Amino acid sequence: MKKVRDSLQFARAVRRNVLRMIAQAKASHIGSCLSTVDILAVLYSDCLRYDPSQPRLPERDRFLLSKGHAAAALYATLAEAGFISSESLLTYGQNASQFYGHATHTSCPGIEISSGSLGHGLPVGIGIALGAMREKRNFRTFVMLSDGECDEGSNWEGFLFAPHHKLENLTVIIDYNKIQSFGRTDEVLSLEPFAEKLRAFDWAVRELDGHDHSALREAFAQLPFQSGKPSAIIAHTVKGKGVSFMENDLLWHYRNPSPEQLQQALNELAEGEDDAKRVH
Amino acid sequence: MRNAFISEILKIAAVDAGIWLITGDLGYGVLEPFAKQFPERFLNAGVAEQNMTGIAAGLALDGRTVLTYSIANFPTFRCLEQIRNDICYHNGNVKIISVGAGVAYGLHGYTHFGIEDLAVMRCLPNMKILSPADPAEARRAAHLATSEKGPVYVRIGKNGEPALHKSDTDFGFGSSLELHPFTFGGVAILATGSIAFHASKATEILKTAGVDAACFSLPSLLPFDESLLRRLADEARLIVTVEEHGAIGGLGSMVAERLCRHRSRCPLLPLALPSSIALVGNQEFLLSQFGLDCDGIAKRVIEELHSL
Numbered sequence: 001m002k003k004v005r006d007s008l009q010f011a012r013a014v015r016r017n018v019l020r021m022i023a024q025a026k027a028s029h030i031g032s033c034l035s036t037v038d039i040l041a042v043l044y045s046d047c048l049r050y051d052p053s054q055p056r057l058p059e060r061d062r063f064l065l066s067k068g069h070a071a072a073a074l075y076a077t078l079a080e081a082g083f084i085s086s087e088s089l090l091t092y093g094q095n096a097s098q099f100y101g102h103a104t105h106t107s108c109p110g111i112e113i114s115s116g117s118l119g120h121g122l123p124v125g126i127g128i129a130l131g132a133m134r135e136k137r138n139f140r141t142f143v144m145l146s147d148g149e150c151d152e153g154s155n156w157e158g159f160l161f162a163p164h165h166k167l168e169n170l171t172v173i174i175d176y177n178k179i180q181s182f183g184r185t186d187e188v189l190s191l192e193p194f195a196e197k198l199r200a201f202d203w204a205v206r207e208l209d210g211h212d213h214s215a216l217r218e219a220f221a222q223l224p225f226q227s228g229k230p231s232a233i234i235a236h237t238v239k240g241k242g243v244s245f246m247e248n249d250l251l252w253h254y255r256n257p258s259p260e261q262l263q264q265a266l267n268e269l270a271e272g273e274d275d276a277k278r279v280h
Numbered sequence: 281m282r283n284a285f286i287s288e289i290l291k292i293a294a295v296d297a298g299i300w301l302i303t304g305d306l307g308y309g310v311l312e313p314f315a316k317q318f319p320e321r322f323l324n325a326g327v328a329e330q331n332m333t334g335i336a337a338g339l340a341l342d343g344r345t346v347l348t349y350s351i352a353n354f355p356t357f358r359c360l361e362q363i364r365n366d367i368c369y370h371n372g373n374v375k376i377i378s379v380g381a382g383v384a385y386g387l388h389g390y391t392h393f394g395i396e397d398l399a400v401m402r403c404l405p406n407m408k409i410l411s412p413a414d415p416a417e418a419r420r421a422a423h424l425a426t427s428e429k430g431p432v433y434v435r436i437g438k439n440g441e442p443a444l445h446k447s448d449t450d451f452g453f454g455s456s457l458e459l460h461p462f463t464f465g466g467v468a469i470l471a472t473g474s475i476a477f478h479a480s481k482a483t484e485i486l487k488t489a490g491v492d493a494a495c496f497s498l499p500s501l502l503p504f505d506e507s508l509l510r511r512l513a514d515e516a517r518l519i520v521t522v523e524e525h526g527a528i529g530g531l532g533s534m535v536a537e538r539l540c541r542h543r544s545r546c547p548l549l550p551l552a553l554p555s556s557i558a559l560v561g562n563q564e565f566l567l568s569q570f571g572l573d574c575d576g577i578a579k580r581v582i583e584e585l586h587s588l
Contacts, residue, residue, distance in 0.1 A: 112341070120361075120365055154330035158331050
């Protein structure tokens with residue numbers, strides 16, 4: 001398995017690529033991508049077992065991006081992790097690009113499932129985890145959901161199912177950036193008390209700062225949080241994280257940056273900055 | 281028919297360790313032998329068809345052959361997007377087993393009627409469709425569905441369907457079964473599902489009345505028996521389709537699309553259920569009410585021949 005770079009450098013590189021990709025494509029969902037980046041960076045730097053030279057290795061850990069609209073962040077992550085070249089990312093948003101606007105299994109190695117319609121990743125992840133558990137295979141399955149996505153009833157079918165079947169090899173990570181498509185999550189359809197709901201469904205739940213690499217690393221190292229239970233990580237994040245003028249603003253669910261805004265954003269994420277100050 | 285199908289699946293699962301069966305909490309009295317014999321490959325997902333279908337897709341990603349099982353609309357419409365995205369888009373090796381085709385659950389009312397499923401299932405990518413008419417066809421369908429890599433929709437009846445075939449059948453994907461032989465210039469009746477029994481009886485009635493009529497059972501709708509239809513389009517005096525499904529999107533539509541494409545002048549009489557059924561009753565009663573029992577089919581064919 002390849003040892004990738006320091007997770008803070010990893011995250012900064014992903015953010016820079018995401019910004020370039022989305023700006024060039026004039027695409028949306030930049031805020032939704034940026035909130036996931038630290039989680040993805042720590043997952044692919046320090047947690048997941050994978051080998052980019054053997055992307056279909058049977059015993060690889062599975063990562064399913066259920067919030068498929070963060071596809072640019074996943075593609076950029078897979079580039080940093082060595083599955084694809086960073087240069088290829090810049091075809092994102094072009095006609096007939098290999099990279100679709102939502103995560104697509106045919107785009108490149110390392111993508112387990114296509115997503116985009118919300119509420120699909122958890123049931124599929126449960127199927128993968130259940131099969132592994134029944135056949136006593138050791139790989140683990142991780143599913144990343146968005147907060148707005150948790151409005152979908154299919155997730156709650158899955159939330160009910162996984163603890164009943166004691167899927168301790170399954171981890172759900174919720175990118176809780178508090179903003180969904182048409183407004184703030186607590187105004188559109190509140191998930192609170194979210195952790196209590198999941199605990200009541202018999203998940204082992206941990207809440208953390210989804211931009212704190214140490215906290216993420218420590219949590220991932222302790223999986224499963226409780227034997228015989230699936231684990232849920234409620235990652236409190238900031239939509240648009242890492243670019244001052246994009247943070248915590250619904251506008252950046254949709255808007256793509258002008259050339260000037262892109263330059264400003266890239267300057268904020270410039271190499272050589274003090275990573276500890278910047279990302280935490 | 282469902283018992284014949286599941287019994288055959290049981291035999292197949294005994295030699296193929298990759299076969300899994302998932303139910304949405306239905307199949308009481310039918311699925312227990314599988315659950316008992318293969319507990320590690322059986323799952324009751326609960327009354328949660330979206331999750332059931334996603335789980336099936338996930339299991340199939342790692343090389344298994346997964347069957348989902350429920351009644352009529354529950355494993356199809358309730359989880360349609362999971363079928364579309366998670367199964368078909370990924371060409372997932374999942375077999376959707378829908379029991380109670382048409383109005384088999386007649387006394388249960390419209391919520392339990394499977395009368396739009398063919399229209400919807402056949403427009404999904406990579407999908408194949410099997411629609412057996414009797415226990416023998418259902419047993420064959422079990423082998424075909426599980427030996428094919430990729431999504432297959434299997435539309436089966438319930439129980440007590442009369443045997444259409446005296447012995448086992450050996451149809452394949454894209455082939456049909458001749459119940460009454462066709463001769464040039466005759467009427468060709470095409471039927472799918474257990475209603476083929478009525479179509480076959482209607483053919484006998486027509487022949488007794490002096491009408492040159494042939495009848496085919498079409499257990500494989502996707503792929504379709506294109507060569508049969510091409511021949512009938514050129515040689516038949518009238519093609520009649522008989523299906524226990526609404527008039528839009530099922531067998532009648534499939535034949536009509538092909539006749540147009542072949543620039544055929546052969547007339548088509550599509551016999552199907554209405555799209556809205558505000559009536560309950562057992563299957564036989566409902567079929568007779570809508571002119572789809574053997575007498576009704578024969579009568580409508582004769583009327584059509586008079587109008588040609």
